[in-house]
Amino acid sequence: MSQMNTGAQEIISKFEVAYTEDVLSRLKEQLICDHPDGTMPRDAHPKMHGLVEAEFIVHNDLPDAYKIGVFSQATTFKTWVRFSNANSAVQDDIKRDIRGIAIKLTQVLGEKLNQETDCSDNQDFLLISTDTFLCDNIQTFDAMVKAFQGSLWQKIVFFVTNPSVVWKLLTSFKVFANPLQIRYFSCTPYLLGQQAVKYCVTPVSQTIDAVPGSPDSNFLRTAMKQQLQTAPVEFVFGIQLQTDPKSMPIEDASVLWKETASSFFPVATLRIPMQNFDTQTRNQQGENMRYSPWHSLAEHRPLGSINRARRLVYHAISELRRRVNGVN
Numbered sequence: 001m002s003q004m005n006t007g008a009q010e011i012i013s014k015f016e017v018a019y020t021e022d023v024l025s026r027l028k029e030q031l032i033c034d035h036p037d038g039t040m041p042r043d044a045h046p047k048m049h050g051l052v053e054a055e056f057i058v059h060n061d062l063p064d065a066y067k068i069g070v071f072s073q074a075t076t077f078k079t080w081v082r083f084s085n086a087n088s089a090v091q092d093d094i095k096r097d098i099r100g101i102a103i104k105l106t107q108v109l110g111e112k113l114n115q116e117t118d119c120s121d122n123q124d125f126l127l128i129s130t131d132t133f134l135c136d137n138i139q140t141f142d143a144m145v146k147a148f149q150g151s152l153w154q155k156i157v158f159f160v161t162n163p164s165v166v167w168k169l170l171t172s173f174k175v176f177a178n179p180l181q182i183r184y185f186s187c188t189p190y191l192l193g194q195q196a197v198k199y200c201v202t203p204v205s206q207t208i209d210a211v212p213g214s215p216d217s218n219f220l221r222t223a224m225k226q227q228l229q230t231a232p233v234e235f236v237f238g239i240q241l242q243t244d245p246k247s248m249p250i251e252d253a254s255v256l257w258k259e260t261a262s263s264f265f266p267v268a269t270l271r272i273p274m275q276n277f278d279t280q281t282r283n284q285q286g287e288n289m290r291y292s293p294w295h296s297l298a299e300h301r302p303l304g305s306i307n308r309a310r311r312l313v314y315h316a317i318s319e320l321r322r323r324v325n326g327v328n
């Protein structure tokens, strides 16, 4: 192992690139095999509930520790937000799953890490409905992908040797009534200047609707439509500072950074105005759009092996699906 000395304690294994390349080639092969007909969805989070227009309003008078990158001054970014189910199969919303929120700030000035020119002025934040990731690092993630693609015996061996992943699979897949009423977490850490942080997005309203008695297959889209026809929705974007490198590790995305040790400080409001987002044009825009944690200012660089792997994977998979789908 070689140690990289940043303020946020990254440790990069010499095998990491090999695990990442293996994950990428397996995901690519699977996509090509599953979608030979010229329309290719995302490998993960293919089912979209809606792409909505929003405003990301950075709060006034933030403490200096938070006034970095997009949070450095009180301003409002025009933003696109895509809500999704995580499963690589498009399935009924009543099935237990992890849900996603992908937030794209536009017209962001400053030095970026972005590879894609069409996203050069974006700052993206990707969060999911569970507070820790399924796997600790990219080595385990690669083993999981191999097991899912392998024989029953390979699956059994993986689950026996990785009980914590089994536990996460059992506990983080849930049924929700409305994507606008869920709390979302980054799970993985990011830089905030020299400091490591995690993100959380929390709905301002405490209302939690009941899951419909006889739900249609896309009831999460229906719930969003109904809510945004009658009132705007607000979420608070919170930042949690790493205060202890041992109990709040960078290289293990399966460990919860406890809110009792360091709470999420509200730095911005994500405001989704009333709108009708369910149009053919908007839905196509959502399909073609690409998000990545690496569409980022250098001050918000993604940290840890899961995030480092995502740099290669998101770029290559979004290039592949856009090429196959004829998107420029």
Ligand code: HEM
Residues within 6 Å of the ligand: 023, 041, 042, 043, 044, 045, 082, 083, 084, 100, 101, 102, 126, 127, 128, 133, 138, 141, 185, 186, 187, 188, 289, 290, 291, 306, 309, 310, 313, 314, 317, 318, 321
């Ligand atoms: C090694 C771990 C991971 C891999 C290999 C992976 C892979 C992917 C891929 C291939 C996509 C589709 C990209 C595209 O075609 O545009 C995607 C989308 C997404 N991922 Fe991940 N992911 C990982 C971890 C995570 C984590 C830790 C989170 C958040 C906590 C996350 C949240 C999302 C979300 C929200 C989307 C949907 C983005 C959209 O709406 O377009 N992923 N992921």
